[in-house]
Structures are given as C-alpha cells and as structure tokens.
Amino acid sequence: xxxxxxxxxxxxxxxxxxxxxxxxxxxxxxxxxxxxxxxxxxxxxxxxxxxxxxxxxxxxxxxxxxxxxxxxxxxxxxxxxxxxxxxxxxxxxxxxxxxxxxxxxxxxxxxxxxxxxxxxxxxxxxxxxxxxxxxxxxxxxxxxxxxxxxxxxxxxxxxxxxxxxxxxxxxxxxxxxxxxxxxxxxxxxxxxxxxxxxxxxxxxxxxxxxxx
Numbered sequence: 171x172x173x174x175x176x177x178x179x180x181x182x183x184x185x186x187x188x189x190x191x192x193x194x195x196x197x198x199x200x201x202x203x204x205x206x207x208x209x210x211x212x213x214x215x216x217x218x219x220x221x222x223x224x225x226x227x228x229x230x231x232x233x234x235x236x237x238x239x240x241x242x243x244x245x246x247x248x249x250x251x252x253x254x255x256x257x258x259x260x261x262x263x264x265x266x267x268x269x270x271x272x273x274x275x276x277x278x279x280x281x282x283x284x285x286x287x288x289x290x291x292x293x294x295x296x297x298x299x300x301x302x303x304x305x306x307x308x309x310x311x312x313x314x315x316x317x318x319x320x321x322x323x324x325x326x327x328x329x330x331x332x333x334x335x336x337x338x339x340x341x342x343x344x345x346x347x348x349x350x351x352x353x354x355x356x357x358x359x360x361x362x363x364x365x366x367x368x369x370x371x372x373x374x375x376x377x378x379x380x381x382x
Contacts, residue, residue, distance in 0.1 A: 187247035206232045206365045212331060214354035217347055219260070222259070224354060228275075228328060231311075232365040236324070238372050241317045247290065249273075251307045261299050264345040266337035270296040271349070273309050282322035282369065288314060294335075321371045326364045330356050 208228045213221050230247045270346065271294045279286045292311030297306065318324065331354040337345050356362065 191306055196241070206230050208328060208362070208364045210328060210360055210362055211357045212267055213357060214331075214333065214352045216347040216352055217350055223357075227332070228364060230364070232326065233367060235368045235370055236318060237370055240372065241315045244312045244315055247292065247311050247313055249309045251309070253305050253307055254297040255303050258300060258302060258305065261337060262301065264337065264347060265339050266347075267299055267340040268296045269299060269307070269335060269337045270294050271333065271335040274332045275366045276331070277364075278327050278329060279316065279324050280308065280327065281318055282320035283318065286316065288316070290314075296338075299337075318369045321369050324367045324369055326367065328356075328362045328364055330354060 190302060206229070210228070212226060212228050214223045214224045215221050226249065228247075228249055236242055273292045273294065275290045275292070277288045277290060279288060290311055290313055292309040294309045297305075297307045332348060333352040333354060335352065336349040337347055339345055
C-alpha cells in the first residue's frame, strides 16, 4: 500500500476549527491494516476573523488489499488537532471555555469500476480551552462500508471540509458566536492521496459460498 506519512498542527485565529477525513476500507474481506497519515492545508472562513489557513492531520488504518464482492465493514477514524496559543487567546477573548461540534470530510475512492464520492462525518467532543498556550482537540468518527465489483487499484483521496462549531462559556451558554458553519476549501497543489488499496478477485470457493 502506498501511504503518506506526515505530521502537523491545526488552527489559526480566534475561533476554533477542527476537521477530519479518513481512510475508507478495513476489516473482513480485506488485507491487514497499515497506518496511513496525511496533512493537508485548507482555507476556512470564520466569523469576525475572516479566512484562516488550517492544517489538518488525518490518521487511519487502511488495508493493503480488499476483495471483490465483499463489503468492507465500518471502522473508526481519528484526527488530532493542536490548537496554537493565538487561537486560545482569541477564544478566551469571547469568554469561551469549551468547544464542540462536528466535521464532515468529503473524499473520493477512485476504483476500477467508478469514482465513488464518500462523506465521513466526525464528532468533536466538548474540549476544555486553557487560559493560555496550545492545546489538543480530537475528532472521531466511523467510515461507511463499500463493496467493489472489479479488481485493480483503488485510490483514496481527501477533499474539502464542512465544519460546524460551537464554542461555549463555562455555564454552557453561547459566547455570542453561537453555532456556525465553515466551508473549508482545500488549498491547490497538494498531494491529497491518503492511500492506495489493491482490490483482488475473490477465490472460487468464496465466490461459490456467496452464491449459495
């Protein structure tokens, strides 16, 4: 399997953004999973501060192989974000003590039979915001199942992001920003391939068993 090994941080400005995207295959009917990691930068619009450059780290276990006709089960994904001190200061400025929300990452699987669009939703659990300094935020989710009909390589690529964020005060009330969406556009010129999976033909015994 081809995979990109990367590391990176996440967030800029006075409003927090978190995102995730993912590998799309693992489990029964697939080969052993290997760690895959990718960092991409995005331009994300935010209230008050305008467009911000966001670096997103994507981690997933993606198998080297999958089998024709066998559904790939769902599996968990994770994105860890390091929020810089400047963003922490901005969040404290509006009285935010926690942040939570969701992120939807678009992805494509370019398989032999077709290019399949996939959306991977993730949840950002309530995360405490410190008085100063950087802190980490984690987004987690589950990928959908896919079934392939032809053998050959399938390339998993990551696309744009839709963030829905809700910073809150200590008592759980709104900061004044409320809940807002940020449609993040992937910056051009990046290698956005997370992994390549080899789809193999089913063995005759497996094919016969499925048709019974």
